[in-house]
Amino acid sequence: MGIPFGRLGPVFARFGHRTYPRWAWPLFEQEVRGWPPAARVLDLGGGTGVLAARARAIRSDLELVVLDPAAGMLRHVPPGLRTVTGRAEALPFAPDHLNAVLLGEALHHFQDAGAALAEIARVLRPGGKLWIYEFDPTRGIGRWVYWGERLLGEPAAFFTPQALQGRLAALGFTGDFVERDGRYVLSARLAGETPREAARPA
Numbered sequence: 001m002g003i004p005f006g007r008l009g010p011v012f013a014r015f016g017h018r019t020y021p022r023w024a025w026p027l028f029e030q031e032v033r034g035w036p037p038a039a040r041v042l043d044l045g046g047g048t049g050v051l052a053a054r055a056r057a058i059r060s061d062l063e064l065v066v067l068d069p070a071a072g073m074l075r076h077v078p079p080g081l082r083t084v085t086g087r088a089e090a091l092p093f094a095p096d097h098l099n100a101v102l103l104g105e106a107l108h109h110f111q112d113a114g115a116a117l118a119e120i121a122r123v124l125r126p127g128g129k130l131w132i133y134e135f136d137p138t139r140g141i142g143r144w145v146y147w148g149e150r151l152l153g154e155p156a157a158f159f160t161p162q163a164l165q166g167r168l169a170a171l172g173f174t175g176d177f178v179e180r181d182g183r184y185v186l187s188a189r190l191a192g193e194t195p196r197e198a199a200r201p202a
């Protein structure tokens with residue numbers, strides 16, 4: 001079972017942006033404007049590229065990639081955005097390749113969220129940014145989404161923002177979140193020097 005994302009491309013292409021609350025967009029814009037020039041950015045579990053398209057509308061200098069396992073979603077990514085078929089648990093990028101990763105309503109769908117977060121830390125450059133939009137399974141609308149996804153047979157790998165902050169801290173990130181009615185935006189930065197870097201021979 002599970003949500004048949006491969007068949008939902010047209011729906012997400014048309015209505016995907018509406019699933020984000022209005023208050024999240026200024027936070028998104030602030031994030032996008034903070035990236036370095038010509039930043040390499042991954043929209044992970046990006047589906048039809050809702051976030052990548054929005055980032056491109058804010059800044060035209062970005063190198064954007066939308067990665068998703070569902071070809072039926074990627075087919076509806078707007079022209080001009082690069083697409084990659086793949087999974088978050090095994091990202092097809094070299095270490096330190098990316099400046100930023102976007103995760104919009106995606107983390108809770110991953111089979112192995114822990115492996116995905118470790119992969120994000122691997123492919124981000126030191127100082128790289130991670131922007132996450134998610135549901136808090138203990139509050140407001142997040143409780144309903146949690147139970148709905150469990151009934152649908154989805155992985156339902158939901159974290160409270162505090163728990164996600166803790167998981168990210170263990171990987172070398174520091175970050176803050178804004179939460180409203182069971183939905184939250186978490187913006188985190190990978191440390192300048194990761195344990196992986198420190199272990200590298202000079």
Ligand SMILES: C[S@@+](CC[C@H](N)C(=O)[O-])C[C@H]1O[C@@H](n2cnc3c(N)ncnc32)[C@H](O)[C@@H]1O
Pocket residue numbers: 005006012016017044045046047048049050051067068069070073086087088089103104105106109110111
């Ligand atoms: C609710 S959709 C969100 C899509 C997009 N981020 C948006 O905001 O419209 C969740 C997406 O996660 C993708 N997904 C599921 N498992 C995944 C995995 N292991 N790795 C990467 N993406 C995955 C699905 O195919 C789907 O496109």
